[in-house]
Amino acid sequence: MPNAEQNSGTDQPCEIAVFVSGGGSNLQSIIDHVQQGHIHANIACVISNNPDAYGLIRAQQASIPTHIIEHKHYETREAFDRELLKTLAVYNIKLIVLAGFMRVLSPTLINEYQECILNIHPSLLPKYTGLHTHARALEANDTQHGCSVHFVTAELDEGPLVIQAAVGVKETDTVDTLAARVLKKEHIIYPLAVKWFCEKRLQIKGNKIYFDNSSLNQAIQLSPEHEAQLK
Numbered sequence: 637m638p639n640a641e642q643n644s645g646t647d648q649p650c651e652i653a654v655f656v657s658g659g660g661s662n663l664q665s666i667i668d669h670v671q672q673g674h675i676h677a678n679i680a681c682v683i684s685n686n687p688d689a690y691g692l693i694r695a696q697q698a699s700i701p702t703h704i705i706e707h708k709h710y711e712t713r714e715a716f717d718r719e720l721l722k723t724l725a726v727y728n729i730k731l732i733v734l735a736g737f738m739r740v741l742s743p744t745l746i747n748e749y750q751e752c753i754l755n756i757h758p759s760l761l762p763k764y765t766g767l768h769t770h771a772r773a774l775e776a777n778d779t780q781h782g783c784s785v786h787f788v789t790a791e792l793d794e795g796p797l798v799i800q801a802a803v804g805v806k807e808t809d810t811v812d813t814l815a816a817r818v819l820k821k822e823h824i825i826y827p828l829a830v831k832w833f834c835e836k837r838l839q840i841k842g843n844k845i846y847f848d849n850s851s852l853n854q855a856i857q858l859s860p861e862h863e864a865q866l867k
């Protein structure tokens with residue numbers, strides 16, 4: 637089972653697998669920061685359950701190996717996940733990054749990569765797990781909405797929170813305008829969380845998150861100082 641502490645020394649880039657189902661703008665943001673030297677990682681492969689995912693093209697443009705594993709060809713979630721595991725086993729993956737991957741992973745995969753899976757979700761968790769988060773925030777007349785990065789556990793969109801970024805909701809917002817502002821923040825908090833994991837500044841033990849060796853009792857809130865770490 638991979639573990640952040642098993643990373644073979646600080647000089648070795650962290651081997652990452654990114655899972656996508658759609659546009660892959662979060663993948664692109666991580667690719668860009670790896671290429672700019674802000675994240676000490678190698679994106680070893682990109683895996684998609686959707687053959688039409690634009691994220692696959694983004695990966696190919698960055699010369700990253702891609703794999704299409706269509707969930708509809710597998711009778712059970714476990715069988716699909718076993719196929720994902722087979723593909724991952726070809727690489728020496730230390731971190732799985734779920735970047736708009738719209739399948740729920742089963743314990744079959746999560747237990748194998750315990751403490752090594754990050755997800756991004758378009759809401760200020762624990763609010764609005766699941767789908768249609770922007771519409772639900774608008775319907776509830778929320779004044780604040782945003783996005784969260786968390787470690788993945790067996791529960792949907794749950795698992796200890798790492799970092800969140802809030803955006804103010806405007807009276808004139810539609811689902812699309814709100815989603816676009818949240819996505820811009822996603823493109824900052826996700827590379828930051830990946831960077832910190834690869835630098836071993838971010839770790840999870842059991843259900844507890846440690847950042848710079850101190851336990852985190854609540855999610856880090858994005859600040860300009862954090863953003864500066866990506867410049």
Ligand code: GAR
Nearest residue numbers: 658659660661662735736756757758
């Ligand atoms: C992002 O908004 C991400 O937070 C969301 O899908 C979008 C993917 O965009 N993920 C989820 O809803 C997971 N529960 P992208 O493909 O352009 O990165």
